[in-house]
Amino acid sequence: MPAETIVEVKEIDMTYEGGVEALAGVSLALPEGRISTFLGPSGCGKTTLLKIIAGLIPPTHGEIWVKGKKVDGPGPERAFVFQDFALLPWANVLRNVAFGLELRGLPAQERHAIARKHIAEVGLKSFEASYPHQLSGGMRQRVGLARALSVDADIILMDEPFSSVDEQTRRKFQEELLDLLRHKHKTVIFVTHSIEEAAYLSDQIILLSPRPGTISNIIRPNIDREGRNPDEIRRDKNYLDAVDEIWEILKHYV
Amino acid sequence: MERKSAVISPLVWQLISFALFFGLWEIAGRWPISFAFPPFSKTLLALLRMLADGSLPKAYLSTLQPLIIGIVLCSVAGIGFGIGMGLSRAIEWFSLPVFIILQAAPMAAIIPLITYMYGIGLTSKVLAVVVLAAPVIVMNSYKGIRNTNPSLIQMCRAFLGTRRQEMIKIILPHAAALIFAGLRLGLAMGFIGIVIAELLITPTGIGDLITYHSSVADYPEMFAAIASIILFAALTIHALERLEQRLFPPETRGLEDAG
Numbered sequence: 001m002p003a004e005t006i007v008e009v010k011e012i013d014m015t016y017e018g019g020v021e022a023l024a025g026v027s028l029a030l031p032e033g034r035i036s037t038f039l040g041p042s043g044c045g046k047t048t049l050l051k052i053i054a055g056l057i058p059p060t061h062g063e064i065w066v067k068g069k070k071v072d073g074p075g076p077e078r079a080f081v082f083q084d085f086a087l088l089p090w091a092n093v094l095r096n097v098a099f100g101l102e103l104r105g106l107p108a109q110e111r112h113a114i115a116r117k118h119i120a121e122v123g124l125k126s127f128e129a130s131y132p133h134q135l136s137g138g139m140r141q142r143v144g145l146a147r148a149l150s151v152d153a154d155i156i157l158m159d160e161p162f163s164s165v166d167e168q169t170r171r172k173f174q175e176e177l178l179d180l181l182r183h184k185h186k187t188v189i190f191v192t193h194s195i196e197e198a199a200y201l202s203d204q205i206i207l208l209s210p211r212p213g214t215i216s217n218i219i220r221p222n223i224d225r226e227g228r229n230p231d232e233i234r235r236d237k238n239y240l241d242a243v244d245e246i247w248e249i250l251k252h253y254v
Numbered sequence: 255m256e257r258k259s260a261v262i263s264p265l266v267w268q269l270i271s272f273a274l275f276f277g278l279w280e281i282a283g284r285w286p287i288s289f290a291f292p293p294f295s296k297t298l299l300a301l302l303r304m305l306a307d308g309s310l311p312k313a314y315l316s317t318l319q320p321l322i323i324g325i326v327l328c329s330v331a332g333i334g335f336g337i338g339m340g341l342s343r344a345i346e347w348f349s350l351p352v353f354i355i356l357q358a359a360p361m362a363a364i365i366p367l368i369t370y371m372y373g374i375g376l377t378s379k380v381l382a383v384v385v386l387a388a389p390v391i392v393m394n395s396y397k398g399i400r401n402t403n404p405s406l407i408q409m410c411r412a413f414l415g416t417r418r419q420e421m422i423k424i425i426l427p428h429a430a431a432l433i434f435a436g437l438r439l440g441l442a443m444g445f446i447g448i449v450i451a452e453l454l455i456t457p458t459g460i461g462d463l464i465t466y467h468s469s470v471a472d473y474p475e476m477f478a479a480i481a482s483i484i485l486f487a488a489l490t491i492h493a494l495e496r497l498e499q500r501l502f503p504p505e506t507r508g509l510e511d512a513g
């Protein structure tokens with residue numbers, strides 16, 4: 001079933017002040033209701049590309065189209081999960097998770113009710129009153145995730161959201177992410193360093209070359225997930241082929 | 255048990271250290287090092303006498319007036335200007351070098367110049383306080399704003415925060431601890447400013463007590479006045495420091511900037 005394109009990246013070049021060329025000539029179409037993953041060596045411009053799509057960094061050249069409209073800033077249809085969490089150190093978990101809604105002017109009671117729901121979803125129910133410095137890296141990352149879920153955006157941009165959690169939690173989150181898509185019809189654009197994670201989760205994996213980042217390959221694993229448990233999927237031929245194929249390409253960059 | 259002894263022992267050590275200090279002072283005064291150097295006991299008695307006859311409280315009232323006016327002026331204008339410097343590249347460009355120099359320079363040297371320009375009244379004393387206190391207050395406010403974690407600002411924009419919300423919900427809370435610390439350091443400088451001003455410009459308040467008693471050779475009274483202003487300043491600054499720790503615990507200030 002071909003999905004409609006929700007985000008279009010058109011000929012993006014990005015050169016930072018000081019002359020670092022992070023991206024060169026990146027064009028992409030990201031399908032609605034699917035998971036697309038950016039994968040590539042450290043420093044190849046994954047975060048930069050994600051932030052350009054989020055409207056947080058203006059590209060040197062090129063355009064971003066979301067739902068058929070050109071955008072040049074953040075919008076309510078996109079939410080971001082930051083690689084460095086970006087939590088307010090002076091606010092507790094509840095306020096941090098509700099912060100996106102606070103900025104939109106939702107009354108405290110309403111936004112706290114929504115935030116509590118998502119805090120429970122990411123497994124931090126008893127930590128609502130804790131401050132970021134009292135949480136582990138993985139817990140902080142979950143707070144950032146809950147904050148992005150709270151604003152109920154159609155497109156969720158995630159910068160290595162599972163990099164600081166243990167393997168069990170990581171797998172639990174991966175399942176939840178797949179669930180989220182099935183039930184809420186969200187589009188997820190995702191950065192990861194893990195080949196297995198990319199192959200397991202993604203409908204489309206965009207491999208970036210080292211700096212300046214260009215698209216080197218696009219891989220569509222085409223894994224049939226219907227009615228199968230995670231272990232079955234991890235033994236699926238298409239999954240294993242995708243892992244091999246990605247590794248074949250990436251190992252040239254090491 | 256262990257906790258308790260850990261709480262008590264620093265206090266005991268402090269008391270021992272004070273006792274030792276006052277003991278040495280007593281011995282040095284009785285020796286005597288100089289006939290103008292009174293022992294601790296006589297100084298303490300003089301202090302009590304000055305408290306009883308009301309001359310010390312009266313002196314404090316008149317000393318604190320320009321100090322408070324000066325600090326309040328700095329708080330409003332200095333913090334405002336520092337925030338402006340942090341927000342606007344243009345203001346930063348022309349004023350940052352000035353404040354870096356002002357903060358490093360021995361500003362007390364300007365006080366005679368102030369007298370020359372503004373006479374010997376209240377204005378001069380307020381100015382003496384402002385000149386010493388303003389640089390650190392401005393610089394701390396500026397640093398507080400400028401050091402805002404850029405990632406938090408991006409987060410605010412990603413969740414559709416307006417420029418105003420960015421200011422009120424991110425930048426100011428982030429800078430609050432440094433701004434408060436600036437006020438505390440500014441007050442410490444203000445104490446220096448006002449004492450110098452009272453000794454150099456016109457003898458009023460504590461400066462008057464010191465000058466008068468030294469001129470009539472009442473050395474215990476003179477020392478009592480000096481010791482009292484040192485003690486008063488130290489305790490005030492210390493109390494502010496405790497308040498600062500209470501209001502802005504270091505852990506919640508931002509994990510990466512240690513101020």
Ligand SMILES: Nc1ncnc2c1ncn2[C@@H]1O[C@H](COP(=O)(O)OP(=O)(O)OP(=O)(O)O)[C@@H](O)[C@H]1O
Pocket residue numbers: 016017018020021022041042043044045046047048049211
């Ligand atoms: N604000 C900036 N100013 C200048 N150069 C930058 C800036 N941000 C990133 N860069 C540079 O751009 C390049 C791409 O950075 P980016 O953070 O997008 O990489 P990444 O693929 O996300 O890396 P990682 O996997 O380590 O997170 C890097 O070489 C980096 O040094």
Ligand SMILES: [Mg+2]
Pocket residue numbers: 046047048083159
């Ligand atoms: Mg990155």
